[in-house]
Amino acid sequence: MIEGTLVDLVPFEDDFALYLETWMNEEAWFRAHLWERREPHTEHDVKKYIERMEKDERGALIGFQAKNGDPIGAVIFDHEWPRVRKAEARFFAGDSRYEGSDEVLDALLMLVRYCFETRNLHRLDAVALPFDEVRLEHLRRAGFVHEGTLRQHIRWDGDYVDMEMFGLLDSEWPGYAAKVAGLDLQPSGLEPKPRPEKKDEKKDGAG
C-alpha cells in the first residue's frame, strides 16, 4: 500500500476484482479507456482484462481506496517505454458516487507520484474525450498540459469525435507533498458500500 492524502493505492486484488464487473460497465471506465466499442462486459471479459494487466510488464492496474478501506476505482500506467522513460496515465472512478471527487484527483496525483518519484519516469501522457469535463478538470488540476487534439479520432455515440492529448514532465512536477499542499483536497465523506458476494462463497453456501 502507498498512502496518500484522501486515498491509498493498493494491489488490484480481492474486493477490487469483485467490483470490476460492475465498474467495467460504468461510463467512467469507457471514457477512461476511450473504449468506443460499447459492448457489455461479461464476467469472462473482466477476468481477461485483469489477467492481461497482471501479465503486462509495461504497466500495472492499481486499485485506490478511501481511507476507510472502501474501494473507489483504479489508476493505470501502461505502455511504459523504458528508453524514453514515459508511460500513459489512466484513472477512473468505478464507484460513480466518487465521480469528480477529490479522492479521484488524489488517486491521479498518487499515480504521478509513483511514476515520477518511484519509477523514475520522465514524462506521462494522458488522453481524454473533449466533452469529458470531469476528466479534463482532474488533468488540469494535476498539472497536465494540453498538447493537442487528434481530430475526429474516436467514434462516440454516433459521431466521430476528437481526442485531447495531455502531457506532464517530471520537471513540471513539484513533488506530491508540495502539489497536495496547493490543492486543499476535501474528502467526500461517503459511507462504505456493501461488499459484493464472492462467486465461490455463493457456491460454498449452496453446497
Next chain:
Amino acid sequence: MKIEGLLVDLVPLGERFNALEHRWENGEAAFWGDVGDRQFVSLAVVKRRQEERAARKDQELHSGFGIQAKDGTPIGLFVVGDIKPHLRLGILGVQIGEPQYWGGGYGTDALLLIVDYAFDWLDLRRLWLVTMSLNARVTRQMEKVGFALEARQRRATLADGAWHDLLFYGVQREEWPGREAMIERLGLRAQG
C-alpha cells in the same frame, strides 16, 4: 500487381524486400523511422516482425507495399497500419531504407500513392502519423502535402542524447485534394 507513380512504384512486399530489411533496420533509416532508436536487430527479429506483419495483413488490419525505383531497385517500404475498421482510420509508416533516395521526391511520390490508396481503396476516413521534431525532412514533407500538425508531445523521445518532441500529423479524407492535384501543386515530375 503494382501501383505506378512518377518516381517510384508500390509493389508487393516479398522476398526481395525481406532480404534487405535486416540492413535497413540496422541503418540510419530506422533511427528516423523509430523516432531516435538505434537497435541492433537480428535476422530472427526481422523475420518475426515480417511474420507479425503478415498476420496483421491476414486480419485486414494492416496493408503494406514495397517501394521500388523505376529501374526496379527496392528502396523502402510503406505501410498503413493499425487499421480500425469501425473508426476507418490508419497510421502511416514509411521507411526509405536506402539513404541515396532521401530527398529528390521519392518518399513524397510514394506518400501520394499510399494516401490515395488508403482513401480510395481501403475507404479510410482519416490517416495519421507520428514523427519527431528532429526529423526536418518529414516535417517539411507534411507541410508540403497538407497534413495538419495536430499535437506536439513535449520531450517525448530521446534521439542522440537530447530530448525531442513527438509530432502527430493527420489528414481527413475531405481535406485531401487527390494525387493528381497534389502532383500539380508540388511540381512533381517523372525523371528523364
